[in-house]
Amino acid sequence: MNVKKVFVVGAGFMGSGIVENVAAKGLTAVAYDISQEQLEKSRKGIVKNLERQVSRGKLKEQEKEATLSRISYVTDLASCSDADVIIEAASENKAVKVRIMKELEQYAKEDAIIASNTSSISITALGREFKDPQRFIGMHFFSPVPKIPLMEIVRGYQTGDRTIEVASQLGEYLGKTCILAEDEAGFIVNRMLIPMLNEACVLVERKIGTIEEIDMGMKRGLNHPMGPLELMDMIGIDVELAVMEVLHEEIGDPKYRPAVSLRRMVDAGFLGKKAGVGFYVYEEDGTKYPNPRLLEIR
Ligand SMILES: NC(=O)c1ccc[n+]([C@@H]2O[C@H](COP(=O)([O-])OP(=O)(O)OC[C@H]3O[C@@H](n4cnc5c(N)ncnc54)[C@H](O)[C@@H]3O)[C@@H](O)[C@H]2O)c1
The missing domain is CATH 1.10.1040.10 (N-(1-d-carboxylethyl)-l-norvaline Dehydrogenase; domain 2)
Structure with a gap:
């Protein structure tokens, strides 16, 4: 798998879980949010989760520190410019997501794939915001992300084969069983x-x-x-x-x-x-x- 850096838009409940999962598997993770307070909450939550695992003997202290060192927290969307995969996990609101997609395309590198973790909004409709909708896909994680081993890969009408391949490889690398869902409201689960x-x-x-x-x-x-x-x-x-x-x-x-x-x-x-x-x-x-x-x- 060629993915080294994952940029997550929205550091709420799901975004934080995705960032933790990505970093725990050895990849570089960036958490982005418009709220500095939310980023701080996210950081504290991730530290607490990892400390709990250390106290239960499931994780070594050095592994916890290494995971934390792979995560950065930013309020600047332009920092996504060297990410291989960008995962949007902002609030479940179509207007908010459309605005994010429009901005993302200005900064994302050309071969980066862009995914949304939306639970219900059409991937095809969000994909329309891109010059190249083939790069856009749904990567629907389940909560709590570090624990639940399923990912729905949602194929929009214009999602490209390479995008499906990269998203599936990343999903499996993160420890998920990936199931492919077509773009109908609610997907499968x-x-x-x-x-x-x-x-x-x-x-x-x-x-x-x-x-x-x-x-x-x-x-x-x-x-x-x-x-x-x-x-x-x-x-x-x-x-x-x-x-x-x-x-x-x-x-x-x-x-x-x-x-x-x-x-x-x-x-x-x-x-x-x-x-x-x-x-x-x-x-x-x-x-x-x-x-x-x-x-x-x-
Ligand atoms: N909660 C779940 O169990 C669950 C499960 C699967 C998928 N999802 C999906 O994941 C997404 C996030 O859900 P959540 O539960 O983490 O919500 P949440 O309310 O915990 O977090 C949303 C975050 O998005 C941030 N945000 C809002 N506008 C933004 C913008 N323009 N740019 C960057 N960040 C912005 C907010 O500050 C907040 O931190 C939604 O699309 C939701 O449907 C949620």
Whole structure:
């Protein structure tokens, strides 16, 4: 594989995970964000994750230091000019991503491939922003990125074969099993997952079970490692809502129409783990309990 340097646009939950994964596998990783505060949060989060692995005996101290030394944090998009692969992991908003794509093309080197980690926005539509849409592809990681061994490679209508080859090689190098999805809303996994998560919100609204019982149902009954409400808190309630809206608009089927409570949670700032409150409240000491405000809703 010829990829040596990966530039990641957006150092939020996913961008940070991608940067950590890339650096842990020995490649140079650059995290870019418009927010300096977010970059600092990202850096601290990566250090914490690696320290946890050292304390559990899964990583040597020197490996942790070597991984950290391969990561840099920048607020200047022009620094992508020597990257072999650029992965966009900014907020799930088409206008934001289109603006980024337009800017990226000014700086990216000619043979760099450019990918988006979007969960729902059309790769073909974003690819239109490039003079050469063949260089653009979807590399859809799953959270938490360093742990989950799947990547959906999403082929836009104009994605070139070399781009698919480079993205797949990088995915495999990062320890992922790559599955190829065509460019339809939700790709493969979210197409199936989203209606299930949405229905879990409806169960909460209708008080069919408590928040903990709904999660327990899927964990014990179907052997899922996390319940749907825990999963939504991890992914981010705002991210889930944005993805559902795109799926609902594109596919039209009512099963993708976001539950009302999901919209209200975003309005209330109950954005999940990253905000300290979602379906659960997350305390500093790592404990969590069901969000009392949601229990009060009639
Ligand atoms: N959360 C998940 O589990 C998950 C899983 C797979 C894919 N995704 C996708 O990954 C992307 C990022 O999701 P996230 O959960 O990390 O969101 P997030 O809200 O945690 O992070 C988004 C980051 O983008 C930054 N940003 C916004 N505008 C920017 C710009 N113009 N330039 C650079 N950075 C900018 C923000 O400052 C923020 O740090 C989305 O497209 C989402 O659909 C998310």
